[in-house]
Structure formats: C-alpha cells, structure tokens
Amino acid sequence: MTTMTTMPEMSATDLLATDFERLNGVARASLTTLRRAAFDRFGQLGYPTTRHEQWKYTSVKPIAEAALRLADAPLTPPHQRELAEYVFSDDEHRLVFVNGRFDPALSAGAAPLPLPRGVHLDSLANAPPGNAATIQSHLARHAGYDDAAFVALNTAFLHDGAFIRIERGVVVEKPIHLLFITRPGHAPGVVHPRVLIIVEDNASATVIETYAGPDGSKYFTNAVTEVVVGEKSSIDHYRIGREGDGAFHISRLNLHQSRSSNVTSHFATLGGAMVRNEINAVIDAEGCNCDLYGVYAASGTQHVDNHLRVDHLKPHCNSRELFKGILDRHATGVFRGRIFVAPGAQKTDAKQTSRSLLLSDTARARSAPQLEIFADDVKCTHGATIGQLDEDAMFYMQARGISQGDARNMLIFAFANEALAEVRHQPIRTKLEALLWQRLPHGSLDRGPG
Numbered sequence: 001m002t003t004m005t006t007m008p009e010m011s012a013t014d015l016l017a018t019d020f021e022r023l024n025g026v027a028r029a030s031l032t033t034l035r036r037a038a039f040d041r042f043g044q045l046g047y048p049t050t051r052h053e054q055w056k057y058t059s060v061k062p063i064a065e066a067a068l069r070l071a072d073a074p075l076t077p078p079h080q081r082e083l084a085e086y087v088f089s090d091d092e093h094r095l096v097f098v099n100g101r102f103d104p105a106l107s108a109g110a111a112p113l114p115l116p117r118g119v120h121l122d123s124l125a126n127a128p129p130g131n132a133a134t135i136q137s138h139l140a141r142h143a144g145y146d147d148a149a150f151v152a153l154n155t156a157f158l159h160d161g162a163f164i165r166i167e168r169g170v171v172v173e174k175p176i177h178l179l180f181i182t183r184p185g186h187a188p189g190v191v192h193p194r195v196l197i198i199v200e201d202n203a204s205a206t207v208i209e210t211y212a213g214p215d216g217s218k219y220f221t222n223a224v225t226e227v228v229v230g231e232k233s234s235i236d237h238y239r240i241g242r243e244g245d246g247a248f249h250i251s252r253l254n255l256h257q258s259r260s261s262n263v264t265s266h267f268a269t270l271g272g273a274m275v276r277n278e279i280n281a282v283i284d285a286e287g288c289n290c291d292l293y294g295v296y297a298a299s300g301t302q303h304v305d306n307h308l309r310v311d312h313l314k315p316h317c318n319s320r321e322l323f324k325g326i327l328d329r330h331a332t333g334v335f336r337g338r339i340f341v342a343p344g345a346q347k348t349d350a351k352q353t354s355r356s357l358l359l360s361d362t363a364r365a366r367s368a369p370q371l372e373i374f375a376d377d378v379k380c381t382h383g384a385t386i387g388q389l390d391e392d393a394m395f396y397m398q399a400r401g402i403s404q405g406d407a408r409n410m411l412i413f414a415f416a417n418e419a420l421a422e423v424r425h426q427p428i429r430t431k432l433e434a435l436l437w438q439r440l441p442h443g444s445l446d447r448g449p450g
Contacts, residue, residue, distance in 0.1 A: 015067060015068070015069060019069060019070040019157070020035075020039055020156060020157065022070070023035075023070065023157060023159055030132075030136075031158055031159075034139075034140055034155065034158070035155065035156050035157070035158055036156075038140075038145050038152045038153075038154075038155035038156040038158075039152075039156035041145055041146065041152045042145075042149055042152035042153050042156055045147070045148075045149040045152060046149065047060050047061075047063065047064040047149055048060060048149055049061075054307065054336070057305065057332075057334045057336075057366050058274070058276055058303065058305040058334060060248075060250075060274075062248065062274065063220055063248050063250075063274075066188060066218070066220070067187070067188065068187075068188050068189065068190040068219070068220050069185075069187045069188070069189055069190065070100075070157065070189065070190060070191075071099040071100055071182065071185055071189030071190060071191045071219070072099070072185045072186060072187075072189065073099065073185065074098060074099055074183030074184060074185055075183070075184055075185060075186070076183060076184075077098060077183065078098060078106065078181055078183060080105075080106060083096065083106065083179065085212075086179055086181075086210050086212055086242070087177065087179070088175065088177065088208065088425075088427045088428050088431050089427045091113070091174055091427075092113070092174055092175045092176070092177045092208075093113050093115060093119075093121060093172075093174055093175070093176045093177065094107055094176075094177045094178075094179060095107050095121060095122075095123065095162050095176075095177070095178050095179070096179045096181065097123075097160070097161075097162070097178070097179070097180045097181065097193065098181050098182075098183060099181075099182060099183060099185065099189060099191055100159075100160060100180075100191035100192060100193060101160055102123035102125065102126065102160055113174060116170065116172060116173075117170070118166065118167035118168075118169075118170035119164075119165075119166055119167070119170060119172055119205075120163065120164065120165040120166075120167075121162075121163070121164055121176060122162075122163050123160055123161065123162060123163065124139075124158075124159075124160055124161040124162065124163050124194060124196065125159060125160040125161075127163045131163065131165060134165060134198060135163065135196065138196060138198060138226065138228055139158075139194075139196055139226070140155055140158075140226075141226075142226040142227075142228065142254040142256045142282075143155075143224050143225075143226050143252055143254040143280075148252065150222055150224075150250050150252065151224055151252050153192065153222055154192045154194060154222050154223070154224040154252075155194075155224070157192040158192070158194050159192075160194075161193055161194030161195055161196070162178045162193075162194075162195045162196070163195075163196050164176060164195075164196070164197045164198065164205070164207060165198045165200070166198065166199045166200060166203040166204075166205050166233075167200055167203065168200040168201045168202060168203060168230070169200075169201070169202045169203060170200075170203045171203065171204050171205075172203075172204065172205040172206070174206075175206040175207070175208055175425060175428070176205060176206065176207045176208070177207075177208045177210065178195060178207070178208065178209045178210070179210045179212070180193050180209070180210065180211045180212070180221070180223070181212055181213065182211075182212070182213035182214075182217075182219050182221060182243075182244075182247070183213070183214065184214065184217045184219070188217075188218045188219055188220075189219050189220075190219065190220040190221075190222065191219070191220070191221055191222070192222045192223070192224075193211070193221065193222075193223040193224075194223075194224055194225075195209060195223070195224070195225040195226070196225075196226050197225065197226070197227045197228070197235070197237075198228045198230075199227075199228065199229050199230055199233045199234075199235050200230045200233065201230035201231045201232060201233060201258075202230070202231070202232050202233060203230065203233045204233060204234040204235065204236075205235055205236075206235070206236040206237075206238075206425055207235060207236070207237050207238070208237075208238040208240065208428065209223075209225065209237075209238065209239045209240065210240040210242065211223065211239075211240070211241055211242065211243055211249065211251075212242040212243065212271075213242075213243050213244040213247050213271075214244045215244045215245045215246070216244065216245070216246060217244055217246050217247075218246040218247070218248075219244070219246070219247050219248070220247070220248040220249075220250075221243060221247060221248070221249045221250070221251075222250050222251075223249075223250070223251040223252070224251070224252045224254075225239075225251070225252070225253045225254070226254050226256075227253070227254065227255045227256070227263070228256050229255070229256065229257045229258060229261040229262075229263055230258050230261065231258045231259045231260060231261065231285070232259070232260045232261065233258070233261050233262075234261065234262040234263070234264075235262075235263055235264070236264050236424055236425065237253075237263065237264065237265040237266070238265070238266045238268070238423075238428060239251065239253065239265070239266070239267045239268070239277070240268050240270070240432070241267075241268065241269040241270060241271055241272060241275060241277075242270055242271045242435075243271040243272035243275070244271060244272070245271065245272075245273060245300075246273055247271070247272045247273055248272070248273060248274050248275075249272045249274070249275045249276070250275075250276045250278075251276070251277050251278065252278045252279075252280070253265065253277075253278065253279045253280070254280045254281075254282070255279070255280070255281040255282065255290065256282050256284060257281070257282065257283050257284060257285065257288045257290065258284065258285045258288075259285035259286055259287055259288070260285070260286070260287035260288065261285070261288050261289075262288070262289045262290075263281070263288075263289070263290045263291070264291045264292075264293070264422070264424070265279065265291070265292050265293070266293045266294070266419075266422070266423060267279070267292075267293070267294035267295075267296075267306065267323075268294070268295050268296070268432055268435075268436075269294070269295075269296035269297075269298075269304050269306075270296070270297055270435055270436070270439065272302065272304075273301070273302060273303070274302070274303045275296075275302075275303070275304045275305065276304075276305040276306075276307065277294070277304075277305070277306050277307065278307045278308075279292060279306075279307070279308045279309070280308075280309045280311075281308075281309070281310045281311065281319070282311045282313065283310070283311060283312050283313060283314065283317045283319065284313050284314060285314050286314045286315055286316045286317065287316055287317065288314075288317040288318070289317070289318045289319070290310060290317075290318070290319040290320075291319070291320045291321075291422070292308060292310070292319070292320065292321045292322075292323075293321075293322050293323070293419045293422050293423075294306055294322070294323035294324070294419065295323070295324050295325075295326075295416050295419040295420060295432075295436070296323075296324075296325050296326070296333065297325075297326040297416070297436060297439045297440075298325070298326070298327050298328070298331035298332075298333060299327075299328040299329045299331050299439075300329055300330065300331060301329075301330050301331065302331045302332075303331070303332045303333075303334075304325065304331075304332075304333050304334070305333075305334040305335075305336075306323050306325075306333075306334065306335050306336075306337075307334075307336045307337075308321055308323075308335075308336070308337040308338065308352075309337075309338045309339075309340065310337075310338070310339050310340070310350065311340045311342070312339070312340065312341045312342060312345045312348045312350060313342045313345060314342075314344075314345055315344065315345050315346040315347050315348065315375075316346075316347045316348075317345070317347075317348055317349075318348075318349045318350070319339070319348075319349075319350045319351070320350075320351050321337055321339075321351070321352040321353065321354075322353045322418070322419055322422075323335055323337075323353070323354050323355075323419070324354075324355050324356075324357070324415065324416055324418065324419045325354075325355070325356040325357065325365060326356075326357050326359065326412055326415070326416060327356060327357065327358050327359065327360075327363035327364070327365055328359040328360050328363055329359075329360050329362060329363060330360075330362045330363065331363050331364075332363070332364045332365070332366075333356055333363075333364070333365045333366070334365075334366050334367075334368075335354040335356070335365075335366070335367045335368070335369075335384065336367075336368045336369075336370075337352045337354065337368075337369050337370065337382065338369075338370040338371075338372065339352055339370070339371050339372070339373075339380055339382070340372045340373075341371075341372070341373040341374060341375050341378055341380065342374055342375070343374040343375060344375060345374075345375050345378070346375050346376075346377040346378065347377060347378070348375060348378040348379070348380065349378070349379045349380075350378070350379070350380045350381075351380070351381050351382070352369055352371075352381070352382040352383070353382070353383050353384075354367045354369065354383070354384040354385075355384070355385045355386075355387075355415075356385070356386045356387075357387065357388070357389070357412065357415050358386065358387065358388050359388070359389070359412070365386045367384035367386065369382035369383070369384050370382075389408065389411050389412070390411065393407075393411055394407050394408065394411065397410070397411075408440075409437075409440045412440055413433075413436065413437060413440065416436055417433070420432055420433060420436070
C-alpha cells in the first residue's frame with residue numbers, strides 16, 4: 001500500500017518569495033540590486049494595517065491574505081478590436097501592456113502614429129541603451145520605498161513598464177496613451193506596472209494612463225508612476241481606473257517639478273472593488289503650478305480612497321486640489337489631503353477641496369484635510385463637504401416635467417462635472433463624461449460589486 005503525502009499550501013509570503021526569485025531569471029541584471037533592496041525593505045515593513053494612521057480607513061487585509069501569483073499569460077489574450085472600448089481616439093500614440101507585459105502587436109495597431117523627433121516612448125524592459133543613464137538617474141529616485149510598502153513591493157517586482165522621455169523644447173501635440181489591461185490567467189494574478197515620465201526643459205505633453213480589467217475576476221494592480229517635469233515645462237496627466245468589480249487597485253503617483261513648470265493631473269475612478277490612489281507632489285522650485293483633480297463613482301460595497309500630499313518647498317507657487325465622489329448603496333469613500341508649506345516658501349497659494357455626494361443612507365464618506373504651514377506670508381485653505389441631493393432642486397425639475405430618474409441623474413452629473421470641466425483635451429473629456437453617465441442608469445450607480 002502506497003501512502004500519499006500532501007504538500008502544505010504555500011503562504012502568501014512564500015508565494016511572494018517564489019515569484020520574486022522566478023522573476024530574477026528574466027529581469028534586467030541592472031535592476032537586481034534595486035529589486036533586492038526593495039524586496040528586503042518590503043519584508044521589514046509588511047503590509048500596512050488600519051493601525052497605521054495613513055491607512056486608518058482602508059484595510060488591505062484581503063490583499064495580504066490572498067494567494068495572488070505574479071500574473072502569467074492570459075488564458076484569452078485581448079484582440080485589437082477590444083481596444084476600442086478603452087482608447088480615446090485613433091489620433092494618439094499608444095503603448096499596450098497585458099498582464100504587466102508590453103505587447104508590441106497591440107501597441108502598433110492598424111495605423112501607428114509616427115513619433116515626433118525628440119520623443120522616446122518604449123517599455124522599460126526594452127528601452128534602448130541610449131536612455132540607460134536617464135532611466136538610472138530617475139527610476140525609483142522620486143517614489144521612495146523606505147516607508148511605503150506597496151512602492152517597495154512594486155519596485156521589488158520591477159521588470160517591465162512604460163518609459164516616456166520628452167526632450168528639451170519638444171511639444172507633443174498628440175496624447176500619449178499607456179493602456180494596462182489585465183486578463184485572467186491560471187490563478188488570481190497580481191501586476192506591478194511601473195511608469196517613468198520625464199519632460200525636459202521647455203517641453204510639454206499629454207499623457208493618459210488607463211488601467212482596465214474584466215468583471216468577475218479577482219486580481220491586484222499595484223502601480224507606481226514617477227513624473228519629472230523640467231523648467232518651464234508642462235504635462236497634462238490623466239489616470240483612468242476601469243478595473244473589474246473583483247479587482248484591488250493601489251497606485252502611487254509621484255510628481256517632481258522644476259522652476260516655472262505646470263502640472264495638471266486628473267484621476268477618474270470608475271471601477272474596482274477596493275481602490276486607493278496616492279498622489280505625492282513635490283514643488284521644488286519657484287513659479288510652479290500644480291492642479292490635481294479627481295472624480296469617482298462607487299456603488300455596492302466598493303471602497304475608494306484618495307490620499308494626497310503636496311509639498312511646497314519654494315516660494316511663489318500655487319496648487320489646487322478638487323476631488324468629487326459619488327457614493328451609492330454601501331459604498332465608502334475616503335479623502336485624506338495634506339498641504340505642507342516649508343519654511344521660506346512664502347507667497348504660497350494652495351487650495352484643497354473635497355466634496356462627497358451620498359445617494360443612499362448606507363453609503364459612507366470620510367474626509368481628513370490637513371494644513372502644515374511653516375511660512376507666514378501664504379494663502380492656504382481647505383474645505384470638505386458631505387451631503388445628499390438637493391431636494392429643492394429635485395422638486396423644481398420634476399415640477400417642470402422632468403422625471404425623477406432623469407432629474408436625479410442630471411443633478412449627479414452636474415455635481416461631478418465641475419471636476420471634469422477642467423479636462424482640456426476634448427476627446428478625453430467626452431469619453432469620461434460618457435463613462436460617468438453610463439454609471440447612472442435610472443438614477444442608480446448599480447455597476448459596482450456587492
């Protein structure tokens with residue numbers, strides 16, 4: 001008689017270590033030291049818990065306990081025709097990543113746009129040697145991982161991602177679109193997208209990041225983006241979240257600005273079971289402007305957390321933050337914003353606003369604005385409101401023949417549109433308005449999980 005022995009299931013920690021060592025066989029040798037240091041640091045930090053003040057209202061326990069493996073090849077790869085759901089127009093430069101890996105065929109498409117002279121657009125894994133020094137001088141220099149567990153985890157699994165470099169004096173007319181698609185594999189997967197964007201002096205560009213996946217599948221997207229903006233340069237940046245209803249999504253955007261630069265960043269969260277967007281902006285020279293906008297719509301048991309920090313380190317700079325949330329059923333929304341004004345950063349003008357609209361008695365919103373000011377000649381304000389639809393406005397509209405459902409949707413859309421009104425690129429704005437409106441059938445945001 002033969003006795004069968006069953007191998008014990010691997011713990012989540014063991015799975016991480018196994019996948020890390022497996023990636024060592026294919027990742028670029030130049031990243032080995034960085035990846036190992038980040039992996040060791042993550043081992044020291046561990047996953048954050050609600051005992052950590054910065055994670056007080058967002059539990060990552062479902063991620064920490066899930067048996068997530070580094071995503072492998074999808075069972076059904078996406079086809080070119082499927083991209084139409086996510087692209088904003090055919091008039092865009094595009095890189096497509098599937099399960100964290102660059103897909104050159106999907107990126108090329110039917111008629112790829114030629115890149116203007118002075119624009120470098122490639123995957124990090126395939127970036128030509130001519131950009132090696134630039135990448136080395138910026139990659140993982142702005143998104144530090146010493147006290148950020150998920151940045152450490154992303155850096156530990158750094159292999160592929162997107163690299164954009166706009167040379168000095170170049171103005172890119174067409175938007176650059178980075179499309180990250182997740183498709184189910186043989187096991188619940190995790191992807192760690194990494195994006196490095198460098199806009200050199202006197203240059204400008206529009207960059208879109210889209211993260212998307214199917215409903216009905218559990219997966220985890222852990223994304224980190226570093227944006228470096230040179231003197232007198234500008235970037236119009238968009239982060240569009242269209243994850244599936246079973247997805248966990250945690251992202252970090254780090255912005256670093258030089259003298260007289262302009263940054264506008266828009267976040268639109270329209271999917272995912274649990275989403276946390278972290279935005280850290282460092283204004284490190286005089287004469288800068290930094291505008292951060294966000295809109296999110298959540299229903300079911302969705303949880304959306306927007307966590308912002310803007311550091312004013314030099315005088316004569318402006319920043320604006322406006323985030324709007326629409327919450328239905330049992331959804332929860334969190335906004336934590338911190339404006340830091342360093343000693344000597346005189347003439348700082350900073351404004352922070354968070355507004356949440358509750359469409360049910362069981363939806364919840366929390367807001368924690370914070371000002372930390374060490375200069376005396378500044379103008380800094382913050383405000384947060386949480387409320388419901390205006391019953392007087394509803395009555396007024398219904399009295400003029402508008403149905404209750406249509407009136408409700410129109411008021412919701414008008415509430416969100418204040419943030420969308422700042423979208424400069426018309427195809428992007430049109431698409432975002434349509435996506436938001438699709439989530440308001442009969443006055444209810446009923447696409448979310450739960």
